[in-house]
Amino acid sequence: MPRLLIVEDEPALRHALTINLRARHYEVEAVGDGKSALRAAATRPPDLVIVDLGLPDMDGVDVIGGLRGWTNMPIIVLSARDRQSQKVDALDAGADDYVTKPFGMDELLARIRAALRRAELTDPSLEPFVRTDSFALDLAAKRAWKGESEVKLTPTEWHLVEALTRRPGVMVPSAQLLADVWGPRYEKETSYLRVYFAQLRRKLEADPSSPRHFITEPGMGYRFEP
Numbered sequence: 001m002p003r004l005l006i007v008e009d010e011p012a013l014r015h016a017l018t019i020n021l022r023a024r025h026y027e028v029e030a031v032g033d034g035k036s037a038l039r040a041a042a043t044r045p046p047d048l049v050i051v052d053l054g055l056p057d058m059d060g061v062d063v064i065g066g067l068r069g070w071t072n073m074p075i076i077v078l079s080a081r082d083r084q085s086q087k088v089d090a091l092d093a094g095a096d097d098y099v100t101k102p103f104g105m106d107e108l109l110a111r112i113r114a115a116l117r118r119a120e121l122t123d124p125s126l127e128p129f130v131r132t133d134s135f136a137l138d139l140a141a142k143r144a145w146k147g148e149s150e151v152k153l154t155p156t157e158w159h160l161v162e163a164l165t166r167r168p169g170v171m172v173p174s175a176q177l178l179a180d181v182w183g184p185r186y187e188k189e190t191s192y193l194r195v196y197f198a199q200l201r202r203k204l205e206a207d208p209s210s211p212r213h214f215i216t217e218p219g220m221g222y223r224f225e226p
Ligand code: CA
Pocket: 008, 009, 010, 052, 053, 054, 055
């Protein structure tokens, strides 16, 4: 069941979208401002975001920019602004598609399906093998090799490895990794990540003291470089 995040400040429209999309078997989280949207997306990453451009606390274009700092999840803009330049701004910021209000539910549903389909086609998580110059992973079979020798990873280590290798080169915020792997109550326990990444580097990196594949972005998060 794909998870959608709706960012819309008009309560009636937010409600109507939620009801309609749930009826189509999407899992829906709906928020009314930009800050809540960024927080929700980082804590419980959706499969797709629908964002209104006119929000009470910040511009929808900045919400898109904020999301694009760390994720390539599909983003559909929903807006009453229909000037060409405004569409271009939203698309330049990283939106995948643009629906002008007023719109028909069928049109929006078709755009959602298309965006999810494209995302899946380009989703590297569908490729279960990860190879670097120092290690190889078979994510489907849960087997790992450093050079020629097989190494054992714990379920938590696999979970972290999967969360990072799914989006090569993209920084995943620490809070999101913690929420993903340990649960939402652990978002601040960054020491867990330090311990586990030290372990992972010992097991997989050619030189664990100067890692080339599991990179720390100090104070922000972690990134996998293939
Ligand atoms: Ca609005």
